[in-house]
Amino acid sequence: MEPPVDIVLRSLAVYLFIVIAIRLFGKKELAQLSVIDLVFILLISNSVQNAMVGPDSSLAGGLIAATVLFGANFLLKNLLYRNPDINRLVSGDPVMLVHQGNVIEENLRREKITRDELEAAAREHGVASIKDVDLAILERDGNISILSSNYTHRSRRRRVHKSMLKQDN
CATH class of the missing domain: 1.10.287 (Helix Hairpins)
Incomplete structure (x- = not known):
């Protein structure tokens, strides 16, 4: 022992x-x-x-x-x-990914986030286009927060894996 x-x-x-x-x-x-x-x-x-x-x-x-x-x-x-x-x-610190509809490509690259992942996060928050995003931030916990003045829905949703979505149907 x-x-x-x-x-x-x-x-x-x-x-x-x-x-x-x-x-x-x-x-x-x-x-x-x-x-x-x-x-x-x-x-x-x-x-x-x-x-x-x-x-x-x-x-x-x-x-x-x-x-x-x-x-x-x-x-x-x-x-x-x-x-x-x-x-x-x-x-780490939160990282800004989008500011007033403009994607900050350098931050996406540094955080290894694809454009598709960013667009999916926007859609999860009810925002159809990145151009409508006022602010997108990669939070310390890895979630993406989206703020948009065009929509009243402002929340930070946890990512749900696609296998969980199938259970709801």
Whole structure:
């Protein structure tokens, strides 16, 4: 059995690595997970399991690792809540994608958002054309907020995967 301190340190290292890696993927990835993303996350979690507990596959080793992950997550969320600078570093800043009907192509490229994805987000908010969008912002959580003076409907909707739409019919 691995010493508990080793499991704690390994689990913290893996947690920090995963947080940094997800941050580097970009905000867009947070709002919508594709099948490929889900498979990737499952494989990553399986591959880092051994890195956290080492050769210790006991119940105690797994519970120690899980407790450390829950604790680290709790502490990080509290730290982000209390410190706006660290929150900005981890979560990033909102990014303007459209201003008064003009698409900011450089920001689309930097955030790896296609024109089709932007147009789909506008339609989800009830706006037929990008030219009618006063402001489109990629939020910290990966969702796109759309504001338009031509429409009274101003909301931020979560992206719904197409498989969920089929269930409504």
